[in-house]
Amino acid sequence: MLYIPGNNPAMIQQGGIYGADSILLDLEDAVALNQKDAARTLVRNMIKVTNFYDAEVCVRINHLSTPFGLADLEEIVPLQPSAIRYPKTESPEEVADLLVLIEKIEDRHHLPHNKMTLHAMIETAMGVQNVFNIASKFSRIDAITIGGQDLTADMNIIYTPDGIGIDFARKRIIMAAKASHIDVIDTVFPDVNDEEGLKKETEYAKKIGFTGKAVINPRQIDVVHEVYTPTEEEVRKAYRIVKEFRANSAAGIGVFAIDGKMVDAPIVARAEYVLRLANVTVA
Amino acid sequence: MKPKIAAQSGTFESSDVIVLIEPLPEGSGRKIEISSTVMQQFGASFRQIVDEMLDQYEMTDIHLIAKDKGALEPTIKARLETAIQRSLDQQEGTVK
Numbered sequence: 001m002l003y004i005p006g007n008n009p010a011m012i013q014q015g016g017i018y019g020a021d022s023i024l025l026d027l028e029d030a031v032a033l034n035q036k037d038a039a040r041t042l043v044r045n046m047i048k049v050t051n052f053y054d055a056e057v058c059v060r061i062n063h064l065s066t067p068f069g070l071a072d073l074e075e076i077v078p079l080q081p082s083a084i085r086y087p088k089t090e091s092p093e094e095v096a097d098l099l100v101l102i103e104k105i106e107d108r109h110h111l112p113h114n115k116m117t118l119h120a121m122i123e124t125a126m127g128v129q130n131v132f133n134i135a136s137k138f139s140r141i142d143a144i145t146i147g148g149q150d151l152t153a154d155m156n157i158i159y160t161p162d163g164i165g166i167d168f169a170r171k172r173i174i175m176a177a178k179a180s181h182i183d184v185i186d187t188v189f190p191d192v193n194d195e196e197g198l199k200k201e202t203e204y205a206k207k208i209g210f211t212g213k214a215v216i217n218p219r220q221i222d223v224v225h226e227v228y229t230p231t232e233e234e235v236r237k238a239y240r241i242v243k244e245f246r247a248n249s250a251a252g253i254g255v256f257a258i259d260g261k262m263v264d265a266p267i268v269a270r271a272e273y274v275l276r277l278a279n280v281t282v283a
Numbered sequence: 284m285k286p287k288i289a290a291q292s293g294t295f296e297s298s299d300v301i302v303l304i305e306p307l308p309e310g311s312g313r314k315i316e317i318s319s320t321v322m323q324q325f326g327a328s329f330r331q332i333v334d335e336m337l338d339q340y341e342m343t344d345i346h347l348i349a350k351d352k353g354a355l356e357p358t359i360k361a362r363l364e365t366a367i368q369r370s371l372d373q374q375e376g377t378v379k
Contacts, residue, residue, distance in 0.1 A: 009354060009358040037369070038293070038362070041361040042358060046357050046358070048357065049356075
């Protein structure tokens with residue numbers, strides 16, 4: 001997921017060419033307070049005509065406690081981007097209030113309530129504490145994300161490259177997402193010049209369960225893709241597992257072995273996930 | 284409508300346009316100055332976008348200066364709209 005500042009026309013119009021899986025047009029932290037109106041109008045106009053190719057387009061609005069949040073909703077909801085990302089989500093109650101506002105706008109524009117989804121951004125200690133209730137209660141929330149910089153600020157700690165200060169939050173948020181069967185996206189890696197550090201952090205994010213990672217510069221996309229894209233060997237192995245599973249299932253066999261290793265339902269599920277990531281269908 | 288205050292929007296960055304608006308005395312009409320890095324190719328269409336946007340807001344007694352660095356039409360329209368609304372002092376959600 002590539003963050004693009006909402007008041008930068010050059011970056012918005014080029015956003016689709018870098019191959020990110022999703023693009024986040026940011027009206028919040030990337031926009032100066034005295035340019036919020038300009039960014040909102042620009043994003044509204046650009047979404048209508050810009051070709052973002054296959055990327056999912058999300059818009060991060062400002063929090064409703066600011067003077068900008070409601071105006072953002074009024075302009076962005078009628079455009080029905082893939083998702084709206086809501087910053088500093090702290091409780092299911094505020095999500096419910098947000099959804100009421102969104103649905104009122106959708107009703108005024110004769111839009112369905114089930115097309116555009118919501119991403120809840122968890123970036124305060126309170127949000128981390130309430131994350132399962134946020135993630136699990138609303139069918140429109142299809143992803144939660146962690147905002148590392150704001151979270152460390154809220155915790156009065158310094159963000160360090162080893163991520164130790166937010167490790168508990170990362171894992172709690174992941175578990176809430178997994179239990180709710182929704183995506184969970186890791187925070188950005190702020191040093192765009194440290195490719196090795198980005199790779200290390202992305203590998204860790206993948207290992208502990210994040211389904212993707214946010215980036216702040218197109219240069220970071222390839223590193224994240226490289227980590228998340230299954231290798232040819234992994235795809236071949238997954239293909240073989242799924243193929244043999246189907247053959248064995250047809251013969252009434254649930255558990256079998258490949259190269260001396262037991263293959264059961266969790267192994268098959270993992271192999272199917274790898275094939276989905278690689279966009280491979282078993283013949 | 285007439286501008287109430289001087290206002291601007293946009294930047295001098297590539298693919299952007301900076302728009303400045305100031306009020307003129309009663310009966311002055313419209314004074315428009317456009318400069319662009321692509322004036323020869325797109326100057327006429329740029330002027331048409333400006334006229335249409337000013338017509339939409341029924342703006343008069345206005346001095347508008349636009350300095351363009353190759354902005355696309357949605358950007359030009361967004362910057363014009365923002366500058367006009369700021370000049371009318373009716374932009375909601377803006378910290379001045």
